[in-house]
Amino acid sequence: MARKLTLDFLKTEAASGAALALAAIAALIVANSPWSADYFGWLKSYHIVQIGPIRLEETISNWIKEGLMAVFFLVVGLEIKYEIVRGELSDPRKLATPVLAALGGMAGPAAVYLLLSGVIGAPHEGWPIPLATDIAFALAIFGFVGRGLPSSLRVFLLTLAIVDDLGAIALIAILFSEGANWTPLLWALGLLAVGGVVAHRIRIPTPFWVLGFAAVWHLTVQSGLSTSLTAVAFAMIVPIKPRVEDGQSPLKEAIHDLHPWNAFLVLPLFAFAKAGVSFAGLSLEQAFAPLVIAIALGLFFGKQIGVFGAAWIASALKIGARPTDASWLQVYGVSLLCGVGFTMSLFIGVLAFPGAVDSPEQVEVKLGVIGGSILSALAAAAVLGLAGRGRRPDVVERP
Template sequence: MSTRSTLEFLKTETGSGLLLVVAAASALVLANSPLSGHYFALIDHKITVQFGAFAETMPTYGWIKNGLMAIFFFVVGLEIKNEILRGELSNPRRLALPVMAAIGGVAAPALVYLALNAGSDGAPAGWPTPVATDIAFALAALAVAAPKLPPSLRVFLLTLAIVDDLIAVSLIGVLFTHDLDLRMVVGALSALAVLAAMSRWDRAPRLFYAAGLILLWAFTLKSGVNTSLAAVAGAFTVPIDPRRPGEPGMLELFMESIHPYVAFLILPLFAFTAAGFSFSGLAPGALLGPVPLGIALGLFVGKQIGVFGIGALAIGLKIARRPTGTKWLELYGVSLLCGVGFTMSLFIGGLAFDPGDMAAQTEVRIGVVAGSLLSTVVGMAVLGLAQRRRDAEG
């Protein structure tokens, strides 16, 4: 993407983050209001889609998670490919800090979660839940709390979150693939091969790409592989070079046309259907169970330790450099915002635990909301303090 496209991307993510807050809050209000029955009926409403030989029945939430969220992961794949070939991930000197911080930000939350779920009443399989960062929510919090801080902080957060997403997608592919249908796997791989071959066809109509991506998604849905993995793989087949000099490449065209729908429609819809849970019947100490507490502390404590701790170590050892013009307090504030897992953590948590186990799913939502909220509030407070210190210095 060009510099202008990157700036537009950041603005769109910021606006989306604010909308996510509204969507999640609305879900929680409805789930605990006289309209709760209608809310949960909407989420659980079975919908059948049939097109030729393809037929699938899933609840509303399932279609959003496996269908619409595949479009989100497609955009994530486009972002990753662009950053690897043209952006921050193509520069080794700039790459060191966000990559090392992202690795620390995955390992530390997982260890915190596992430490709290090592007992007989724990659920160690849920460890991937707190490892992800919700880039839209985090960028929105940064923009609101400290709009005048150096732009390099936003680029650092964006790059770290992209590396984080790449790790998260890899974990989804490795850990949550089950009951494989080999015929469907072959179909998905064939569709992917056609898309890869088509990327060498300079004049390939975009409609052909759309048809190929839909086929890839359909085969993957039936194969037992999570559709997010296919979406990222499909994104990597989209050519980045322009067809004619001075024109945007197909990757940039896809990004510019799809990303606003993902940011302002798909992610809020997912937040609305995934974040709602009823407080009815919850014990006062519901957050203190090993699963919700492990997720909440993994996000709030683990993320800041992993991101800031490993990042500071890399800087101290001169393996990496601080983002241009930034101070330690500002870097710490951004590290706190990396604990805003929200949509990504809700997505992974929904895979890590049995979808039919509503008690476990409620615990996931409690932990994700609590950890993300705490990270947001404290992170914004630290960044607000950093902004006031800069203003006072003139």
């Protein structure tokens, strides 16, 4: 039974990667076709959702980013909780390694960018752009090449990317935020605290979990912070212990129910909304501008140096431990994969260089992020494919 659940999960993961890749390719084609104006107009169009006195008005792009992607981060948070309590990360040293690697993965790109800034004259304010790993695209690529690799590597990547994402959000709050609205944020934290206590005392029916998540999500939107933060926090209060009456784990049930929606609706829509970049009017000089080179090399070299270096040092000093059954070559492949920095990097680029979407700086930011991400993805696929050749896939029980 455990083997069947594992194989079904991996098949869904691989199919999800294919759907994500097709959606990203479709976005690039549409963005550079006669329908590009309709595509970008659709993303910028506002849509209103109103339930009684609660009214939210956001663009399609923001509904996908802050709405649907909250479901993605909820599922990721549930998986990480399972691994911390019952799986790979229950060993504190195995948990320390991806956390420290994530910190190294932020320091490395910043150092590479600032070094190049002094050498080739890239704008100094662009240094935060290559710091973030795009967890959705990174996991999709791993789904293509990870079938013969130990499952601990996926957990390592998942945890690392979450910590990296939270670090990027904190960086945005420090460098670019005008301040959060603390009242709704405190209400959200209060709901999480109450929900965590109640959930471990009595059984909460599924509709109340849905309402609770919706309430926390709405309060987070009102606070002005990223919903990914509270989505992961909400996952932490979902009980993992099986219920007495039916022996089912609420956490496992939630993962089982949400994973297909995540795989075949949330992530493909996200890719279609975020991967559409127009190359109209691009010149060769602009394609190799200092800003483009600094961002691309920050993602490609900075990420692999920072992530792999921090993971190796943590293991050497006995602070952390290498993922179970994984070789250092495989860890290096995952370090390369962390250079895929699409969505959050583009978002930071908008904040670092405010202006029109077709301004020279914004075009160069997109070129740098896309270039560095593609280089990292191709190199990671090659290394992980080589490292996993001839190896039997690990079959372990998934939540």
